[in-house]
Amino acid sequence: MPLMDVGNTRIWYALKLYLPPGTRLTSVHRSAEDQLAIIEQRARKLGFQFARKPTVGDPPSWEPALQFLKRNDPGNPVAPPGKSLHQRGLAYDLVGPNLDAIKTAVEEAARDGRIRLIPGARQNPRREGVCVHVEIDGGMIDYEPFDWA
Ligand SMILES: [Zn+2]
Numbered sequence: 001m002p003l004m005d006v007g008n009t010r011i012w013y014a015l016k017l018y019l020p021p022g023t024r025l026t027s028v029h030r031s032a033e034d035q036l037a038i039i040e041q042r043a044r045k046l047g048f049q050f051a052r053k054p055t056v057g058d059p060p061s062w063e064p065a066l067q068f069l070k071r072n073d074p075g076n077p078v079a080p081p082g083k084s085l086h087q088r089g090l091a092y093d094l095v096g097p098n099l100d101a102i103k104t105a106v107e108e109a110a111r112d113g114r115i116r117l118i119p120g121a122r123q124n125p126r127r128e129g130v131c132v133h134v135e136i137d138g139g140m141i142d143y144e145p146f147d148w149a
Contacts (some may be wrong), residue, residue: 003029008089011115016090018109023096026131029089032056032081039065039078046072056081076129080145085135090118093131100131115139 004012008028009082016023029033036056043050043065054062059080068078085091094102106125110117116138117124138147 002035005029005089007144008092010141011092011136011139014107014114014141015106018105018112018114019094020096020098020101020105023094023102023105025092026095027086028091029091030084030086034082035079035084035087036062039069039081042073042076042078043068052135055100073129085118089135091133091135093128095131099127099130099132105126106132108149113140113145 001023004054012025013144031077033056036054039062040050040054048065048068050061050065054065064080066078069076069078077084096102102107103125106115106117109115115136117138118126118135120135125132127133139146
């Protein structure tokens, strides 16, 4: 089970009723270190060489890798450490046999008021590589609204 607090769990229960069979939640909360580890792993896999061991507090050690991923893997965007809503525990990654069906289901849950999507500059929910990424800050269970952020 991904790292979740009580609010994440409530949102998951509100959302789950809508999701197509086989949908799995793969990631909720990630620290800045976790986020950097993802960047490092993906960049290395595509052949990027780090000049030194990247650390969160040393942006020049990982910024070139982020640029590299933007150029070489544009379909799978990754936020810099410190910027992802995963870090605040407000983003959910969903995987399953049919990503379009998952995206539609999330939109339906939002229309019904079961979850509250965070408005932003970027599409929410959106396809991100092999998952549907969705940012949620509240929802409703048993017709009782709750806020999470
Ligand atoms: Zn995500």
